[in-house]
Amino acid sequence: MNIRKDVLPVQVTDLTKRFGSFTALDGVSFTVKPGETVALLGRNGAGKSTLIGCLMGFLVPDQGSVDLFGQNVLDLPRDLRARTGFVPQTMTGFGAFTVGKLIDYIGAFYGTLPPIDPTILRWADLDPKKIVKSLSGGQRQRLAILLAMRHEPDFLVLDEPVASLDPHARRDFMNLLGDYARRTGASVLISSHILSDLERLCSRLLFLRQGQLVLDVPTAVFRATTRWLDHATPHALSDLPFQIIGQRETGFLVHGWSEDVILPEGTTISVPDFEDAFLEITATRAA
Structure with a gap:
């Protein structure tokens, strides 16, 4: 692949999307650099699928923009659109095709392609003569992943790609995805x-809460600077260089912690479990 390093694969600017009176996305901005693998985190209803719909050009923003490879996604020319790949939560349609015919059919939209990566082909483990509508949910999802990666896209978007996979297939796919990103230099969201999969695989974390991007941070920085500070009051922490991103009865979850900062007397420090931190950061806040 010929990936230009001076062009951002993704630039989202002030993205807002409404459905009637409901605001699904509220002024979201971020970029994805070449070679980055980025996790999109949020609870159900946080706006993740809406954001992905806007990224892929399926939804039209009410405000703001999405640029892929330097051009607005709504006007993306065919050659740039061919540099993207998308895996939906659930694969639908194409039920009358055989697996092999569908792979050939989708591949034809991309012109001349090299042979399918044998690693992906072995992982998918699909009979090319089998009818798509006869596949199990897990087999359909493996087929959706194979179709999305068949043309080796420069930007790959995956919306809950492993929800219907068994633990063995999920583990192998996450390893395969990491290897693919490293081998090709592709960007992944x-x-x-x-x-646990995202924490291990992704170099950046985007936390969505109620349609807003509340934290955008490299994974390594998140691990190093996110701490529970117990037995401290908000007033005592207000003058310190922390962002309070969660709260429990005994204290606060903060981002920006450093060993150099002198804490109020009596404050205790602990490293949060990633799942606990996620639950705090993405918790619905009272208006």
């Missing part, structure tokens, strides 16, 4: 509720 993935949404999943299996947090």
Whole structure:
């Protein structure tokens, strides 16, 4: 692949999307750099699927813009659209095709392609003569992943790609996805509720809450600077260089912690479990 390093694969600017009186996305902005693998995190209803719909050009924003490879996604020319790949939560349609015919049919839209990566083909483990509508949910999802990666896209978007996979297939796919990103230099954005997979795979974390991007942070920085500070009051922490991102009865979850900062006397420090931190950061806040 010929990936230009001076062009951002993704630039989202002030993205707002409404459905009637409901605001699904509220002024979301972020970028994805070449070679980054980014996790999109949020609870159900946080706006993840709406954001992905806007990223892929399926939904038209009410405000703001999405640029892929330097051009607005709504006007993306065919050659740039061919540099993207998308895996939906559930694959639908194409039921009358055989697996092999569908792979050939979708591949024809991309012109001349090299042979399918044998690693992906072995992982998918699909009979090319089998009718798509006869596949199990897990087999359909493996087929959707194979179709999305068949042309080796420069930007790959995955919306809950492993929800219907068994643990063995899920583990192998996450390893395969990491290997693919490293081998090709592709950028990846993935949404999943299996947090351990994302923490291990992704170099950046985007936390959505009620349609707003509340935290955008490299994974390594998140691990190093996110802490529970117990037995401290908001007033005592207000003058310190922390962002309070969660709360429990005994204290606060903060981002920006450093060993160099002198804490109020009596404050105790602990490292949060990633799942606990996710639950706090994405918790619905009272208006």
